[in-house]
Amino acid sequence: MKWENRGSELEIIGAKMKQKKTIIFYGVDEQTIEIFRKVEFLRCNVIFCDGNLAGQSIGSSIIYTLDEILPKLLQKESFLVITTDDREEQILLKKKLILKELKENEDFFEAGVFERVYLPLWAYYSYGKCYVNFINHIPNYTCTLKCKNCSASIPYLKQKNPDVEQMKREIDLFFSKVDFCYTYDCTGGETFIVSDKLVEVLSYLLQFYGDRIGKIAITTNATVIPTDNMLRFLAEHKDMLDISISEYQTVSGWKEKCDAFIDTLNAWKIPAYLVKASSWIDFGFRETTLRKDNQEMEAYFDECGNFCRAYINGKLYYCGHGHWANSAFYSKEGLDDDEAINFRDENLTKSMILEYNLGYVQNGFLRICRHCKGWGTRNKCHIPVAEQIEDNRVKVREV
Template sequence: MKWTQKGHQYDDLGKNFKDKNIYIYGAGNIGKYCFEQLYFLDCVDAFVDRSLEKQKRTFCDKPVLTPDVLFKEHMKDHIIIIAMDSCEWVGEVERRLLLSGYIKNVDFFFYKDFIPNPYNDDYKDTFYIRIYSVYAKNKIYLDSTAVFPSSACNLKCKYCLAFTPHIKQHRIKTLVECKREVDVFFQWVDYVRWFQISGGEPLLWKDLNSLIEYIGEKYRSKIGHRFELVTNGTMVPNDELLQLLSKYEMDVVVDDYGTNYGNMRNECSAIKEKLEECNIPYHYNRVSNWVDLGFFECDNTGKDLVEYYDQCGIPFNTNEYGKIYSCAYCDFAIKAGLIEENRDDYFDLNEELTDRAKKEFVEFTLGYSNRGYSTLCKNCYGWIETINKNFVGVAEQD
């Protein structure tokens, strides 16, 4: 999307959130989950529940109020989050709120529309919490980011989404550089639900353990349930790394490429065994095909690239030296020397942090920029989940 009111794109919605705290309707497990997700904002004043027993005590150290406080008159100084899954009860609460003058998705929200879905890591369900955070509390909530200590890899996948085979000189960062880019990120971002360390193959990087310890000690409380390390399944983590993964409650993405490992061995079974021994959660990723971005074949000349970018909706951003790229694949193509970087491809967190800049950054992470698209759009089929239906074999070695 093209900026039309840079730093003010969501003012109309934001004004509704300004200076308002939250009531959570439902003092149960889902209500507790919502409270935990919102804790960094210090915005929950109370729970609401029809249970007389629950009203006699606190829940998450907050009072539990009778629903009458909402239904007898339109309470305009709080946002209501309905924290329950029973369709019957959700419908009844919605009906009562509507009759009392509340407006859906303005005054009250179903919890899955407002905060991350606890059962599905869907990047598209956190719009409202991002807007609420910056307008109500002047804080930044981000879905995800990834850091790349090194682009070096021990495989040479023909259709690598990071364009690794085309990199003439690998970018291998120092520990100081990685610490700096993480520090800059968290100077801006108050909470990120998904923080990934990837590559290349990150286990090749000599300072990986030190970086994990640094992030874990300084910023673990600012990272959600997915503090994540990605590996291509060729290297078994050593004991020191396993201890750190456990200590900082990390999980591991284990990519299994089957028999396509070239001169390397598939160590996925050994990796999973080690992780299970240490009770470290992991995501075992074995797919039947890969998406093909089609850089060398795709020509989008003549297309409306702003509309194309909006349709793609790529949710993956990356952090390179404190510059946040709106499209991870664009960042990879730039690193590989395949395209020239444009100032609109990234938001620079090294620049001055102001209240307006915070709103501009949130808008950027939601798809806005001066051009309205990334440089790679000219030669890319797009993200797999939306517009790209071109597939190739997994990890075919070049």
């Protein structure tokens, strides 16, 4: 969306959200707990509703039936988030709420839509808080592999790694304007190449801002065993960590290294999970221009929904994948710094950060959109996993 009224794009919908002070969860399961963790920092009123569990408790809260909470919902001072994964139950519930003259995306929401769009709106307009769901703060631009179609364009970048003090300053700058970030992602490159540096950075993050993040995410290719210092940190803070291992079975020698990596984590009782993929998608960044018309690019951008915000040198880039590709392949066309928001800008407000995160950008699209085939399921260009540029041997590149 084209950013024309900075700081005021969402005033109308914000005024409606401002009236709501209580959140009601319909359905009590793992998704409910995760969303609850995302709103907990607001210290808001929370009600749990589940007909199958009515009368029981979750923590210190009683679980109610729908009929018991409907009068409160009809007062228009609360809203309901549907977290049950039973599709038939969702349809019947929506029908019942609509017959009570309640409106979807105003009085009740599907969980995914609420998390992506309305939670940040509610946090700002009802509580004056700036909520960011995800950022990637990259600590390392080197990797043990040279994946031809790396989503971060790592093999093609000539980027200098930030030092510890720089990353600490950037963390301070970020939280000078953001009240809560649910997922603080510190994925490289191969993150564990810089294990000891990362311990210092993450220790600082948790010491000063641990109550303002939901979790720290790290994705690894499992080819580098973390140092004992790093392993000790991961074990001590495992409740705050989300460690995922990308599967690269097609790379010769990877399985043996991954097995050793998992054995090491198990020995330290550090949880992690394996992310399997039968194929990757090809963003098409290295290809010739796919589209030139500005209106076409605006429509394409609005439909994309990429969630990966990259935080680099005090600037937030809407599409991390696009920023890295632009730096690697299209810098002669002009760097994309003007498409980012600068946290050093004294005029940058919380409402501007909110709008940017929800897809308001300077031109209504990013320049890299000309070269991109899209994010997620809309991209049908599937390619082999982790195809290497030179060979299939696992070799640690010089750092």
